[in-house]
Amino acid sequence: MEIIAQRPKSLTDIQFTYCPGCTHGISHRLIAEAIDELEMRNQMMGIAPVGCSVFAYKFFNFDMAEAAHGRAPAVATGMKRARPDMHVFTYQGDGDLAAIGTAEIIHAANRGENITVFFVNNAIYGMTGGQMAPTTLPGMKTSTSPYGRDEKDIGYPIQACELINSLRAPYFIERVSLLSPQDILKAKKVVKKALQFNKEERGFTFVEFVSTCPTNWGLAPVAALKWAKENMLPFFPIANFRDRSLEGGE
Amino acid sequence: MAEKVLMKGNEAVAEAAIRAGCRLYFAYPITPQSELIEYMSKMMPKVDGVFVQAESEIAAINMVYGASGCGRRAMTSSSSPGISLKMEGISYLAGANLPAVIVNVQRGGPGLGDIQPAQGDYFQATKGGGHGDYRLIVLAPSTVQEFADMADLAFDLGDKYRNPVMILSDGLLGQMMEPVEFKPYKTEEELKQLDEQHFDWCMHSNEDEPNHHHHEINSLEIDPLVLEQHVIKLGKKYDLIEKNEIKFEEYNISDENDVIVVAFGTAARIAKSAIDELQEVGKSVGMIRPITVWPYPYEAISNVLHYKVKKVVVCELNLGQMVEDVRLAVNGKIPVEFLGKVGGILFTPDEIKAKILDK
Numbered sequence: 001m002e003i004i005a006q007r008p009k010s011l012t013d014i015q016f017t018y019c020p021g022c023t024h025g026i027s028h029r030l031i032a033e034a035i036d037e038l039e040m041r042n043q044m045m046g047i048a049p050v051g052c053s054v055f056a057y058k059f060f061n062f063d064m065a066e067a068a069h070g071r072a073p074a075v076a077t078g079m080k081r082a083r084p085d086m087h088v089f090t091y092q093g094d095g096d097l098a099a100i101g102t103a104e105i106i107h108a109a110n111r112g113e114n115i116t117v118f119f120v121n122n123a124i125y126g127m128t129g130g131q132m133a134p135t136t137l138p139g140m141k142t143s144t145s146p147y148g149r150d151e152k153d154i155g156y157p158i159q160a161c162e163l164i165n166s167l168r169a170p171y172f173i174e175r176v177s178l179l180s181p182q183d184i185l186k187a188k189k190v191v192k193k194a195l196q197f198n199k200e201e202r203g204f205t206f207v208e209f210v211s212t213c214p215t216n217w218g219l220a221p222v223a224a225l226k227w228a229k230e231n232m233l234p235f236f237p238i239a240n241f242r243d244r245s246l247e248g249g250e
Numbered sequence: 251m252a253e254k255v256l257m258k259g260n261e262a263v264a265e266a267a268i269r270a271g272c273r274l275y276f277a278y279p280i281t282p283q284s285e286l287i288e289y290m291s292k293m294m295p296k297v298d299g300v301f302v303q304a305e306s307e308i309a310a311i312n313m314v315y316g317a318s319g320c321g322r323r324a325m326t327s328s329s330s331p332g333i334s335l336k337m338e339g340i341s342y343l344a345g346a347n348l349p350a351v352i353v354n355v356q357r358g359g360p361g362l363g364d365i366q367p368a369q370g371d372y373f374q375a376t377k378g379g380g381h382g383d384y385r386l387i388v389l390a391p392s393t394v395q396e397f398a399d400m401a402d403l404a405f406d407l408g409d410k411y412r413n414p415v416m417i418l419s420d421g422l423l424g425q426m427m428e429p430v431e432f433k434p435y436k437t438e439e440e441l442k443q444l445d446e447q448h449f450d451w452c453m454h455s456n457e458d459e460p461n462h463h464h465h466e467i468n469s470l471e472i473d474p475l476v477l478e479q480h481v482i483k484l485g486k487k488y489d490l491i492e493k494n495e496i497k498f499e500e501y502n503i504s505d506e507n508d509v510i511v512v513a514f515g516t517a518a519r520i521a522k523s524a525i526d527e528l529q530e531v532g533k534s535v536g537m538i539r540p541i542t543v544w545p546y547p548y549e550a551i552s553n554v555l556h557y558k559v560k561k562v563v564v565c566e567l568n569l570g571q572m573v574e575d576v577r578l579a580v581n582g583k584i585p586v587e588f589l590g591k592v593g594g595i596l597f598t599p600d601e602i603k604a605k606i607l608d609k
Contacts, residue, residue: 012464042456045320057466063453065319066468068342071312074304078316078324079453081300082274086320086455104312107305 008032021221023178023211034192047072051093052126070101073108089116098134112169122211130216134158165241171203173241177210254429259394260285266401271436273299274324276313282421283355307332311339319467321452327353341380345469349408355424358594366594367421372571376544385488387415388544390514394428497541506534513565524602551579561585
């Protein structure tokens with residue numbers, strides 16, 4: 001019998017711990033498929049963050065580190081510098097990357113570390129129960145912004161791709177969405193491109209996934225996708241911000 | 251015998267670390283340890299090593315976590331305020347069973363304090379500092395030679411127990427110059443062996459070893475029953491370290507001692523001068539100098555308390571921290587007196603003599 005679909009080799013057989021309708025499973029799978037297709041698994045190392053994807057070190061089928069909250073890009077720097085022959089990625093949420101770990105991500109990007117950062121943006125702290133994130137939208141209610149995010153009091157959502165795009169060193173920066181099958185297919189190509197550049201040691205690569213959190217948004221999975229399309233994408237537009245491979249003098 | 255060179259403590263420990271096989275160093279500038287980071291920035295490229303000036307002490311210790319997780323000898327250094335920032339990472343290193351060497355060139359505190367030598371980080375180094383049940387092996391040098399020798403010892407102990415090790419120095423030892431004799435550089439073959447001996451636990455390529463299994467560098471155990479076993483196992487490791495690795499120096503210890511001094515690091519250097527001067531006038535004072543301040547030489551102290559010893563004098567460059575451990579060792583048998591100096595100021599041998607002589 002011909003096998004037409006199976007689990008990527010880069011995922012273990014441990015069951016995901018994510019809520020129904022959560023997009024973490026999709027981004028995990030895209031990354032794992034791309035690593036398999038690029039035949040990078042034997043030289044791959046990853047870093048799990050603190051947040052809902054804290055157990056990612058169990059899900060990816062190669063050696064993994066669990067980092068302290070926000071520190072994944074620093075840990076990745078240590079790993080890549082220790083093993084330049086290996087490929088390293090971090091997988092981080094919005095609180096991890098854009099709040100507590102802001103210094104680490106900006107400086108790893110600014111050094112042009114040869115790593116790939118996968119940034120999952122669902123505008124909320126999922127694991128701790130739905131608190132306001134640095135990417136929570138203006139007016140959005142969370143368990144720590146019960147009257148809605150007041151941008152005059154706490155500022156506007158941080159746009160990570162745009163922030164990193166202000167630095168010279170990064171090689172590739174793109175925001176994708178996991179909100180429809182079409183977007184997911186496009187996201188797969190982008191993930192693969194970033195990892196291809198990683199394999200070729202071209203420099204710092206960054207992919208942001210606009211994602212959902214049905215549980216903490218208080219929406220059914222399909223309604224969450226619709227809400228994200230209508231509310232997240234205007235603030236976090238899908239776009240390639242930088243692709244140095246397309247620039248002259250390559 | 252190898253040639254002696256005149257070097258600052260900060261540079262000597264850096265050179266000794268490189269010779270011990272450290273090829274990855276991550277740090278952030280801070281006085282009075284700047285010569286260390288500067289020396290590493292100059293020398294690491296010459297040995298194909300890695301030097302990264304990190305964006306913060308927090309980032310530096312996490313870079314060490316990543317490098318050590320790959321089985322490589324990695325080091326960071328700082329001074330007191332920067333060491334406070336590293337405490338998060340030290341707890342994670344301990345929780346993940348990772349070796350690493352952290353040098354603390356102590357200065358006056360609390361807060362920003364000053365940039366003069368002090369020993370105010372004793373509690374932080376030996377009793378915790380970071381969160382959770384963990385122990386840091388802490389080595390306290392009192393000469394530039396010993397500071398340098400401890401780099402080698404720290405990496406070996408770190409590897410032996412898969413535990414972070416701190417060298418608890420201070421601004422005096424970091425800044426002063428003394429003659430130092432170095433061990434030879436580890437050969438390429440020795441470095442390769444060091445790496446390979448970590449392959450059973452470190453992160454590496456699936457192709458590095460046959461039948462490679464999934465390695466995780468991690469301190470998270472969400473199931474309380476699993477975490478319980480993990481922490482109990484850590485505890486057993488700490489018991490083993492306490493059993494095997496206590497180091498101390500006995501100075502002028504004899505049956506004639508009627509006072510015992512306990513001091514570590516720079517304070518012990520000054521106490522030695524006081525003890526020598528008293529011996530010249532016929533007053534016999536002995537000293538126990540803890541070299542490991544964790545594990546602590548409690549028995550070494552209680553063992554020298556024979557019937558002639560009237561009191562114990564503890565000299566520290568703080569408000570009284572190690573004195574608590576000395577009191578545990580003495581256990582109320584005889585008085586324990588304390589002489590402290592704070593603010594980054596050193597005591598003189600005369601001040602120690604006066605304390606010993608009750609003047």
